[in-house]
Amino acid sequence: MRDLCVAYGRRGGGVWRALSGVSLGVDAGEILAVLGESGSGKSTLAAALLRLLPANGRITGGEILLEGADVVRMDAVGLRRVRGSGVSIVFQEPSLALHPTIRVGEQIGEVLRAHGMRSKRERGERVREILAKVFTGDVERIFSSYPHELSGGQQQRVLIAQAIACEPALVVADEPTASLDSTTQREILALFRSLRDALGIAFIFITHNPALLAGFADRVLVLYAGKVAEVGPTREVLFSPRHPYTQALLKCVPQVEYASAGRRKLPLPVVAGAPPSLAVLSQGCVFEPRCEERMEMCPAREPAAAMVGADHEVSCLKFSA
Numbered sequence: 541m542r543d544l545c546v547a548y549g550r551r552g553g554g555v556w557r558a559l560s561g562v563s564l565g566v567d568a569g570e571i572l573a574v575l576g577e578s579g580s581g582k583s584t585l586a587a588a589l590l591r592l593l594p595a596n597g598r599i600t601g602g603e604i605l606l607e608g609a610d611v612v613r614m615d616a617v618g619l620r621r622v623r624g625s626g627v628s629i630v631f632q633e634p635s636l637a638l639h640p641t642i643r644v645g646e647q648i649g650e651v652l653r654a655h656g657m658r659s660k661r662e663r664g665e666r667v668r669e670i671l672a673k674v675f676t677g678d679v680e681r682i683f684s685s686y687p688h689e690l691s692g693g694q695q696q697r698v699l700i701a702q703a704i705a706c707e708p709a710l711v712v713a714d715e716p717t718a719s720l721d722s723t724t725q726r727e728i729l730a731l732f733r734s735l736r737d738a739l740g741i742a743f744i745f746i747t748h749n750p751a752l753l754a755g756f757a758d759r760v761l762v763l764y765a766g767k768v769a770e771v772g773p774t775r776e777v778l779f780s781p782r783h784p785y786t787q788a789l790l791k792c793v794p795q796v797e798y799a800s801a802g803r804r805k806l807p808l809p810v811v812a813g814a815p816p817s818l819a820v821l822s823q824g825c826v827f828e829p830r831c832e833e834r835m836e837m838c839p840a841r842e843p844a845a846a847m848v849g850a851d852h853e854v855s856c857l858k859f860s861a
């Protein structure tokens with residue numbers, strides 16, 4: 541993705557700039573986490589990747605290169621080919637993404653049919669093979685279940701099966717574990733890693749929860765108000781963050797602490813202030829109103845990305861001025 545800009549038309553005129561010049565790269569078989577608070581543009585990024593933006597959303601600049609082909613300029617035939625077999629998406633809420641009255645085996649088979657597999661028998665065999673990759677046992681029961689007969693974690697596995705059915709190069713997962721308990725979350729993350737190792741699929745894993753990422757993602761990209769604040773190897777971004785926003789965000793991860801004289805509740809730190817309006821074009825650094833390290837030039841100059849380590853970039857004037 542190079543310099544991608546996405547805007548939503550507003551009722552009554554004007555636009556929200558949901559993404560402003562976002563660049564990112566994902567290698568084959570890599571797990572890239574996109575971390576950001578609500579409204580930072582994470583779902584917009586996922587939808588834009590496959591040109592699935594709603595009617596009032598528009599890509600206003602930049603390019604999305606998938607193995608050399610630009611998705612932004614692709615015609616309908618090219619898009620249909622890419623969706624599912626080049627890139628696929630796992631949505632946040634599995635119970636909304638699955639059809640309630642079609643058995644899950646058939647729903648996964650629909651992806652294969654859309655990509656040209658005509659024989660029902662062949663589709664059935666292939667769906668069972670795919671289910672065996674994402675479930676340990678019970679394949680026949682899952683195949684013939686309706687979504688409401690499965691748990692949230694099982695439903696999410698069905699969506700993952702659907703996403704990998706045509707062996708895409710890249711799967712984008714938009715907060716895929718947000719509605720699951722922490723044990724099931726860990727199981728789903730382990731499944732992503734095993735699929736990456738076995739099939740070489742790359743993942744863009746979207747989340748607002750940094751606690752999920754250590755030991756899971758290869759790299760982390762921090763998004764703030766539609767711009768990349770920081771991107772780098774997971775260990776560096778999580779344990780030596782350089783951007784003032786990443787530092788503030790990571791301080792907000794809840795910690796359970798015990799004082800010697802019994803349990804004492806500590807206040808949860810927050811990033812003071814609120815994200816900027818996406819309707820106003822900012823002249824300088826978008827984080828400036830909330831930044832505790834702001835400098836005189838910050839409201840007037842937009843920071844460019846600066847290298848602070850091997851493969852570690854930060855968009856802050858402390859590093860690029």
Ligand SMILES: Nc1ncnc2c1ncn2[C@@H]1O[C@H](COP(=O)(O)OP(=O)(O)OP(=O)(O)O)[C@@H](O)[C@H]1O
Nearest residue numbers: 548556558577578579580581582583584585594818
């Ligand atoms: N259909 C839409 N019309 C207008 N504005 C939209 C639309 N969808 C999203 N936006 C705006 O674009 C910005 C980015 O939204 P997006 O859904 O990408 O955020 P997000 O990071 O996925 O948030 P969350 O963590 O809450 O899912 C927000 O300010 C949002 O209000």
Ligand code: SF4
Nearest residue numbers: 825828831838856857
């Ligand atoms: S550019 Fe300035 S305001 Fe923005 S994050 Fe860096 S120090 Fe803070």
Ligand SMILES: [Mg+2]
Nearest residue numbers: 582583584714
């Ligand atoms: Mg979202």
